[in-house]
Amino acid sequence: MLLPKNNMPRWVIIVIDLFISAVALAFAYLMRFDLKTNSELIRVEWLILSKSIILFFGIKFVVYYFFKVHKGLVRHTSTEDLKRILSANLTCTGFFFGFGLIRYFYFDGYFLFPTTVLIVEFLAACMLMLIGRFTVKLLYLETKKNKFSDSRVLIYGAGISGLMTKRTIEKDPTSNFQLVGFLDDNKKLSGTILEGVTIFNTNKLAKLVEEEGVDTIILAIQDPLEENRKNLVDFCFENGITVQKVPSATSWVNGEFSTKQLKKIKIEDLLGRSVIKLNNDKIANELTNQVVLVTGAAGSIGSGMVRQILNFNPEKIILLDSAESALYDFTNELQAENRALPIEIVIGDVRNADRMNHVFKTFKPSYVLHAAAYKHVPLMEENPSEAILTNIFGTKNLADLAIKYGVVKFVMISTDKAVNPTNVMGASKRIAEMYVQKMNEKGQTKFVTTRFGNVLGSNGSVIPLFQRQIENGGPITLTDERITRFFMTIPEACQLVLEASAIGKGGEIFVFDMGESVKIIDLAKNMIKLSGLELGKDIEIKVTGLRPGEKLYEELLANDELTLPTHHPKILIAKTKSIDDEEISKINALIELFAKQENTAIVSKMKEIVPEFKSNNSVFEILDKR
Numbered sequence: 001m002l003l004p005k006n007n008m009p010r011w012v013i014i015v016i017d018l019f020i021s022a023v024a025l026a027f028a029y030l031m032r033f034d035l036k037t038n039s040e041l042i043r044v045e046w047l048i049l050s051k052s053i054i055l056f057f058g059i060k061f062v063v064y065y066f067f068k069v070h071k072g073l074v075r076h077t078s079t080e081d082l083k084r085i086l087s088a089n090l091t092c093t094g095f096f097f098g099f100g101l102i103r104y105f106y107f108d109g110y111f112l113f114p115t116t117v118l119i120v121e122f123l124a125a126c127m128l129m130l131i132g133r134f135t136v137k138l139l140y141l142e143t144k145k146n147k148f149s150d151s152r153v154l155i156y157g158a159g160i161s162g163l164m165t166k167r168t169i170e171k172d173p174t175s176n177f178q179l180v181g182f183l184d185d186n187k188k189l190s191g192t193i194l195e196g197v198t199i200f201n202t203n204k205l206a207k208l209v210e211e212e213g214v215d216t217i218i219l220a221i222q223d224p225l226e227e228n229r230k231n232l233v234d235f236c237f238e239n240g241i242t243v244q245k246v247p248s249a250t251s252w253v254n255g256e257f258s259t260k261q262l263k264k265i266k267i268e269d270l271l272g273r274s275v276i277k278l279n280n281d282k283i284a285n286e287l288t289n290q291v292v293l294v295t296g297a298a299g300s301i302g303s304g305m306v307r308q309i310l311n312f313n314p315e316k317i318i319l320l321d322s323a324e325s326a327l328y329d330f331t332n333e334l335q336a337e338n339r340a341l342p343i344e345i346v347i348g349d350v351r352n353a354d355r356m357n358h359v360f361k362t363f364k365p366s367y368v369l370h371a372a373a374y375k376h377v378p379l380m381e382e383n384p385s386e387a388i389l390t391n392i393f394g395t396k397n398l399a400d401l402a403i404k405y406g407v408v409k410f411v412m413i414s415t416d417k418a419v420n421p422t423n424v425m426g427a428s429k430r431i432a433e434m435y436v437q438k439m440n441e442k443g444q445t446k447f448v449t450t451r452f453g454n455v456l457g458s459n460g461s462v463i464p465l466f467q468r469q470i471e472n473g474g475p476i477t478l479t480d481e482r483i484t485r486f487f488m489t490i491p492e493a494c495q496l497v498l499e500a501s502a503i504g505k506g507g508e509i510f511v512f513d514m515g516e517s518v519k520i521i522d523l524a525k526n527m528i529k530l531s532g533l534e535l536g537k538d539i540e541i542k543v544t545g546l547r548p549g550e551k552l553y554e555e556l557l558a559n560d561e562l563t564l565p566t567h568h569p570k571i572l573i574a575k576t577k578s579i580d581d582e583e584i585s586k587i588n589a590l591i592e593l594f595a596k597q598e599n600t601a602i603v604s605k606m607k608e609i610v611p612e613f614k615s616n617n618s619v620f621e622i623l624d625k626r
Helices: 010-032 039-049 053-064 079-106 113-143 160-169 203-210 226-238 280-287 300-312 324-336 353-365 375-381 384-404 426-441 462-471 490-503 520-530 581-596 599-609 619-625
Strands: 149-158 177-184 196-203 216-219 242-245 289-297 316-321 343-347 365-369 409-415 446-452 454-456 476-478 487-489 510-514 541-543 560-563 571-575
Touching: 010 053, 010 409, 053 079, 079 113, 079 510, 079 599, 113 280, 113 571, 149 160, 149 203, 160 177, 160 541, 177 203, 196 599, 203 226, 216 226, 226 560, 242 324, 242 510, 280 300, 280 375, 280 490, 289 300, 289 353, 300 316, 300 324, 300 490, 316 324, 353 384, 365 490, 375 384, 384 409, 384 426, 384 581, 384 599, 409 426, 409 490, 426 446, 426 581, 426 599, 454 560, 476 520, 487 490, 520 541, 599 619
Parallel strands: 149 177, 149 216, 177 196, 216 242, 289 316, 289 365, 316 343, 365 409, 409 446, 446 510, 454 487, 476 541
Antiparallel strands: 510 571, 560 571
8 A cells, every 4th residue: 555545644744834834944044055054154054944833834834734735635636726726825925925024023133044045945945845735646546446447448538528538537446448649630749748648649540459459439529520530430330339438527526537427329319411600690589588499398399499498588488288297297397407498388289270269369369389290200191181180281270370460470380201292291281381482471470390300319200209119128120221311409499499490581491401310220220239239149130021101212302393491501491382371271271171081082182282392102002093
């Protein structure tokens, strides 16, 4: 044992510091006489010094005690301890100089200590006290270091975050990491050394894995170039290397980072593109001190929007949903986060015109964010009348009321499945888009639409399904090996909706550049790897065949649609054909068909309104052959 297990008594530290001060004073006198002394010189200097020595130790003791120099844990010496030591010794030197002037002018004509002695003593005392503390700290870290480190680690990123990660690993006695080096994309840093650790260029990764036995990589760069990160993660997956990442500083516990906070990468980190960040200032200008109605508020997108809107200080948010339990749970979550809650909870159905009229009349919202909808393709294929009632009639109710009550902006959330639809759900959303666009011509309300792809982690999405299947031991069910989808995260989806509410001038359909589409089978394989399992050994993938109405791939634009740029390179405006009154009449006629509950008649009318609606793998394909 190099150090005792228990903390050293405070009085011992004070005694040691006073002893160090005495050594520093002696050293200062030796330096003053160039290390050349004799008995006579010592005798003369001692006669002068003897009258000051008690005051010297008295001032040192009082000042050290006042600055709490002895309070810091020596084995955990930090920059704060450094500040205290420097401040305390500087204060002592100031007192010595002041009392020296008093002695010189009012007593025997001698200073307490020569000026050169004061300067050298200050420097020597600071240096010796710090050397002592850091020596103890190094011995402590060496003693506590895990001698059985079984994980050889590279830190990706040699910046501030990487350096903090390195220090955290080194000071954590419970860590089983053995640091091999830093990994960085900057070729100019290759071969340099940072706090004793070598920085390697990323192209050396394969060599390091082979020669150094690297088995773990920690992603310490908060916003790396997406292509570089993707290539790195793909290499790690292919070679069985564990990948962890440092969380953002906002999630550190009490502002400090520990190795326990290292996280495995999520499937969201494998999107293959940079996360989109939008203009919060514009959103704030629109929503601050406004009454905002959010339909479908308990759903994935609705609840995400509510959380973000709360950051913009609205006057009130109306949380509208027909799902009582889900809305109750969401409200409790918000309250548990101790957030200011300028909210009003409303249980209601967008299909109930009277109930919706009462909501608009009572709260008079300035902004409506419409997220309520039926979205499951197979279920709507079997229940077309419900898709009509909720997705079309529900949207019509809200749009008509928005005009009646002078809503400033109405933002409808649509889907890429509305583009060249192959199923009832997608067609119903396209018809709702058409109605909203036409209503933009009817009053002062500005109607805009947002259209995006699948949302990672949302209710009913493929990610939670695959996760449950993995947890249950499999198999993972996949409808077709060729199927691809566009993906975005819940925060991105919510920000896109809010951005549309800020920049929309009315009549636009905003589409999102979501990068390359992702093969669902690759998504499943990556999720298996992220779970630490092996495909074919621990879990299987089973192909079940396309479901009714399901596409192999999704589109964000129809064949006859063009795009216009916006202020943001990732957000485009789809230019769609204009909607005439005849089509609105057809939409009203479609809604009236709900009463008859005749699925074939309903879908036939939908195809008349949306000519590009061609059913796929569905009983309604027969209607396309007429």
